[in-house]
Amino acid sequence: xxxARRAATASRTxxxxxxxxxRVRIIGGEWRSRLVRFPPSADLRxxxxxxxxxxxxxxxxxxDGLAALDLFAGSGALGFEALSRGAARVVMVEHDAxxxxxxxxxxxxxxxxxxxxxxxxxxxxxxxxxQRFDVAFxxxxxxxxxxxxxxxxxxxRLNPGxxxxxxxxxxxxxGAAWRALREGHAGAVRYALxxxxxxxxxxR
Numbered sequence: 551x552x553x554a555r556r557a558a559t560a561s562r563t564x565x566x567x568x569x570x571x572x573r574v575r576i577i578g579g580e581w582r583s584r585l586v587r588f589p590p591s592a593d594l595r596x597x598x599x600x601x602x603x604x605x606x607x608x609x610x611x612x613x614d615g616l617a618a619l620d621l622f623a624g625s626g627a628l629g630f631e632a633l634s635r636g637a638a639r640v641v642m643v644e645h646d647a648x649x650x651x652x653x654x655x656x657x658x659x660x661x662x663x664x665x666x667x668x669x670x671x672x673x674x675x676x677x678x679x680x681q682r683f684d685v686a687f688x689x690x691x692x693x694x695x696x697x698x699x700x701x702x703x704x705x706x707r708l709n710p711g712x713x714x715x716x717x718x719x720x721x722x723x724x725g726a727a728w729r730a731l732r733e734g735h736a737g738a739v740r741y742a743l744x745x746x747x748x749x750x751x752x753x754r
Contacts, residue, residue, distance in 0.1 A: 579634030588625040596625040613637040616684035628687040676703035692719040
């Protein structure tokens, strides 16, 4: 093989995604062990199985009847996991049109109409929606700096007692309005579960 052909082969090999990169396995509930497929994208990094298991241990495993919001939905791993564990509905917000279509395709493959996919900006969605949620997942691209702004916009959209899961590359301090319930890390992934701090003048 000539040096040029070896270089071309090496380049193709480097670009080839590793096995399982474009799919994620649901780890609990009705769809346990089902695969969710998503289009290749450098920005997609599904929450690892170990972290998801920890999260749903924190949430109590079942989300029966709850309304869930999956901001920056990406692969849909968290939103579909919530539906698998009994959530009544989940809104998945994703700005990338191709990835959003992948979420719709995954919902069809799972046979559910309880997943509403919203194609657009997560912050803009929070500013215009009137829906309220019992649990929310905030997992923005690591370098975006969007976690804190998203939580600020999210607060009015939560039902009393709601829980918010946040995943970032660094520990997050979202402000006095929030109380951290649990925190952990796995490699470069930092994650925490928050609730709104109690307030005497909270109209909710």
